Amino acid sequence: MTTETAPAAVAPEPPAASPQRPGVAVRLFAWAVVPVYVAGITCYLLLAARLGDAGLDGAEGVPLVVGFFVFAAMGALLVARRPRNPVGWLMAGSALLLAVAPAGDTYAAWVMTTRGSPDALAVVGGWLQSWYWFVLLGVVFVYLPLLFPDGRLPSRRWRPVAVLAALVLAVVSALGMLQETYSGQDVDYRIDNPIGIDGLAPVEELPVFAVLGIALAVCVVAAVAAVVVRFRRSRGPERQQMKWFVFAVAPAVFAPLDSVAPLLSSVVFFWLLIALPIAVAVAVLRYRLDGIDVVINRTLVYGVLTALVVGVYVLVVGYLGAALRREDDLTISLVATGIVAVLFAPARARVQRAVDRLLYGRRNEPYAALAQLGERLEGTLAPDAVLPAIVSAVRETLRLPYVAVRLADDAPPVAAGEPVPATETLPLTHHGVPVGSLVLGLRPGESGFSPADRRLLTDLARQAGVAVSAVRLTADLQRSRERLVTAREEERRRLRRDLHDGLGAQLAGLTVQTGVLRTLIGRDPAAAEELAGELRGELRTAIADIRRLVHGLRPPALDELGLVGALQRLAERCGTDGGLRVEVDVPGPLPALPAAVEVAAYRIVQEALTNVVRHASARHSCVRLTVEATWLVVEVTDDGVGLAATAPAGVGLSSMRERAAEMGGSCEVTTVADGGTRVLARLPMGGG
Numbered sequence: 062m063t064t065e066t067a068p069a070a071v072a073p074e075p076p077a078a079s080p081q082r083p084g085v086a087v088r089l090f091a092w093a094v095v096p097v098y099v100a101g102i103t104c105y106l107l108l109a110a111r112l113g114d115a116g117l118d119g120a121e122g123v124p125l126v127v128g129f130f131v132f133a134a135m136g137a138l139l140v141a142r143r144p145r146n147p148v149g150w151l152m153a154g155s156a157l158l159l160a161v162a163p164a165g166d167t168y169a170a171w172v173m174t175t176r177g178s179p180d181a182l183a184v185v186g187g188w189l190q191s192w193y194w195f196v197l198l199g200v201v202f203v204y205l206p207l208l209f210p211d212g213r214l215p216s217r218r219w220r221p222v223a224v225l226a227a228l229v230l231a232v233v234s235a236l237g238m239l240q241e242t243y244s245g246q247d248v249d250y251r252i253d254n255p256i257g258i259d260g261l262a263p264v265e266e267l268p269v270f271a272v273l274g275i276a277l278a279v280c281v282v283a284a285v286a287a288v289v290v291r292f293r294r295s296r297g298p299e300r301q302q303m304k305w306f307v308f309a310v311a312p313a314v315f316a317p318l319d320s321v322a323p324l325l326s327s328v329v330f331f332w333l334l335i336a337l338p339i340a341v342a343v344a345v346l347r348y349r350l351d352g353i354d355v356v357i358n359r360t361l362v363y364g365v366l367t368a369l370v371v372g373v374y375v376l377v378v379g380y381l382g383a384a385l386r387r388e389d390d391l392t393i394s395l396v397a398t399g400i401v402a403v404l405f406a407p408a409r410a411r412v413q414r415a416v417d418r419l420l421y422g423r424r425n426e427p428y429a430a431l432a433q434l435g436e437r438l439e440g441t442l443a444p445d446a447v448l449p450a451i452v453s454a455v456r457e458t459l460r461l462p463y464v465a466v467r468l469a470d471d472a473p474p475v476a477a478g479e480p481v482p483a484t485e486t487l488p489l490t491h492h493g494v495p496v497g498s499l500v501l502g503l504r505p506g507e508s509g510f511s512p513a514d515r516r517l518l519t520d521l522a523r524q525a526g527v528a529v530s531a532v533r534l535t536a537d538l539q540r541s542r543e544r545l546v547t548a549r550e551e552e553r554r555r556l557r558r559d560l561h562d563g564l565g566a567q568l569a570g571l572t573v574q575t576g577v578l579r580t581l582i583g584r585d586p587a588a589a590e591e592l593a594g595e596l597r598g599e600l601r602t603a604i605a606d607i608r609r610l611v612h613g614l615r616p617p618a619l620d621e622l623g624l625v626g627a628l629q630r631l632a633e634r635c636g637t638d639g640g641l642r643v644e645v646d647v648p649g650p651l652p653a654l655p656a657a658v659e660v661a662a663y664r665i666v667q668e669a670l671t672n673v674v675r676h677a678s679a680r681h682s683c684v685r686l687t688v689e690a691t692w693l694v695v696e697v698t699d700d701g702v703g704l705a706a707t708a709p710a711g712v713g714l715s716s717m718r719e720r721a722a723e724m725g726g727s728c729e730v731t732t733v734a735d736g737g738t739r740v741l742a743r744l745p746m747g748g749g
Contacts (some may be wrong), residue, residue, distance in 0.1 A: 087144045094137035094153045095130075101160030102126055108167040112174060124327070125159070128334020132156040135342040146212040148205065148345055152338055155200045158193050166190035169243070173250040184243075187252045191244075191263070192237025199230045199277060206284040210302040210344045215291045222287070226280040229273050236264045302344035309333070309340035447532050448475040451525050455499070458521070463502030466529060478502065485510060487522045491530035499525060541722055567603045571596060616663055624651065624659045628666055628684055635670045635682075643670065646685040654693065658744050661720045662686070662695050665728065668713045669697040669740040677701025677738060691747060692726070697740040703732040717742065 133156035139149025165186025172183040179187070203226045207214060214223060241257040244250065264270055288310075292303040312329045448466050456464040456477045463484070465476035481502035489497040499522055503509065510518065574596055581589035618627035625647050632643035654662075666684055673682050679701030687694045714730055721728035721742045728742040 084144075087140060091137045091141035091153075094133050094140070094157065098130060098133040098156050098160040101157070101164040102130075105160070105164040105167050108164070108171045112167070112171055124331040124334055128331065128338075129156045129159045131335055132338045133160075135338040138342055139345055143345055146345060147208055148210065148212055148341060151200050151205050151208070152341065155197055158197050158200075162186075162189045162193040169252060170250050173252065179252045184252060184255065187243035187250075188238065188254065191240060192234045195233040195237070195264070195277075196230050199226055199280070203277070203280045203284045205341070206288045206306075209288070209306055209341060210299070215287050215294075219283070219287055222280055222283040225276060229276045229280065232269075233264055233273055236261070236267065236269075240264065305340040305344040306337075309336040447528055449477070451475075451528060452477040455501070455518075455521055455525070458517075461502055463500075465500040466497055466525070467500060468497040468529065468533065474500070476500075487518055489522055489526040489529050491526045494530075496526055496530045496533055537722075541719065544719060567599060567606070571599055571603070574599070616660070619656075619659050619663060624654060624662060625686070627663055628686075631663075631667060631670065632684060635674055641674060641679060642681050643673075644681070644683045646683055648685075648687060651686060651688065651693070652746065654746060658693060658724065658746060661724050661726075661744055662693060662742070664720055665695055665717045665740070665742050666697055668717050672713055673697075673699045673701060673738075677703075679737065688746070689743075691745060693744045693746050695740075695742040695744065698733065698737060700737045703736055703738050704730065 132152050136149050136151070136153030136156055139146060140153055143149055165182075166189075167186075169179060169183040169187040169190070172179055204223070207219060207223060214220060239254070239256065239258050240261045240263050241254055241259055243252045243254060244263065288303070288306065292300075292307060295303045310333065312332050452464040452466055452475055455461070461478065463476065463478040463481050465474045466489070467474045483503040485501050485503065487499040487501065488495055489499055499518075501510075501518065574592060578589055578592050578596065581592060616627060618630055621627075622630065625645065629645050632645050635641060636643045670682065670684070673679050677699050679699035682697065682699040685694075685696040685698075687696075717730070717740065718728045721744060724744050726742060726744040728740070731739050731741070733739050
């Protein structure tokens, strides 16, 4: 098995993703994001404590603070490493908004509570609190999915979504900035807006708020659709980037269960806040990008195991508690723990096998994989569908991104999946003869196949080699039939032309001359005698043409002298050219041969001797006929210059091979070690 790896597959990062050196201002901003976030959250907590408020009450408080801390850290990292990618700026900006705006709101509440009149900082804090939250939603739920991972929209068709979201956020922010008074979020206070419009109510109380909310919801749905479209179109490294993003947001499908499973909803919310920024940073930076498949594997296994363990534990405790009418009993808990411990190992093995089959196919079930390939081949009746069935079965069995079969005769490969940079090639053989190769694309994150994969691939290649050989034989048979039909029709055309244009015209002319001869016999005997001589010459020419046509169909010497005698006469004719001596060697008597075998043997020897005379520069040639079981072996050797290594197969060599193949035999032309050429044909004496 050989491995082919494109240079791009081993490079740490593509040129387009190379780090961009930021300017001084960008570096200062990146370094300041996390400290400013921590300072804002600290001020918020301290001021909330002075106001008698814990600040982080509820199931969303702590996850929100911790999650956006990760947003701040990952956003700062992306700004420092990829300053031209707006994804990092969006993450860092959303984190700063979440830290600074609540801190300003709490400061305004503290000032109004303790002093009764706002200062400039309290006015700014209340002003920021009046509009920041809608912008935060738009940044996280619209622009981050739209621009991930390269900072550009998936295509120009998504520009209306970005423009609509920008208009909605601009209108909401302007209405919030220009409302007449500010009101606190957690503590009730009122501050007059110095730039407000008299009588303008808060955004939530305006009739247009519902329209703006619907428009923003449409933009959120469109952003999710953009992620789906980008994922379906992605290939190579971009597909791995999208896998990280999808892996982070996939648990969001459980969010609607908040009313029936609030704990699950809280866990999903916390997961999104933590996993999303980390996944975005890993994908944008392409740090260990290919590890996503392993992460998904482990997450699925232990996620399912956790659900099973909790479910079994709750079920056992609930059932035994109800049956024994004892609640909060240590014995029941110990029994449930024991059952879970006993079931954990087999459950983990089964779950791991199920996940491996989901992600990697049946590489751990070789017999099932072989059976699947066998069933696929048995159900494939058309020869053209055999190779697609093989590549599809191997690709589905091992969950490979790309599989192709290349035939040994340089025919176009048959492939399934999209080509990948790193591949391994497995030879396909049948009875030790190469019939093609199996090209296998490596899974993302893998540098080669495991020993288990290789064992399975070897078995699959053995079975595929038989099928590929059958396909090649079928194709060769079809081509041979086509050539036979073509040759037959060409022969008929030649006979028709020779009979109509040659012999037919001659006989027509002879008929006319015979009529003239009849009129001259009594009137001019001398002219009649001369015309009779001409007629005799024309008749001899016609007879020669008939013999030539008959010889083209079947050499007359075969009927007159037999195969051996015909070959001896052929050898005598060839031996008169250039001092070549041709010997016919027949160790024993030949059995009665079918006419087709005689013609094939004669024509093969005739073509071989013609090549010796024209190209070999030989002094001696030997034609040998032997019988091996049910085979007639025809061997023609010479002491000439042999075949050139780079010489293409001419019409003569192809003709000999085709004649042998038509009979169900074979013909090989090789160069002898001590000089010269050897033609070895094996013909079945059954007649094909």
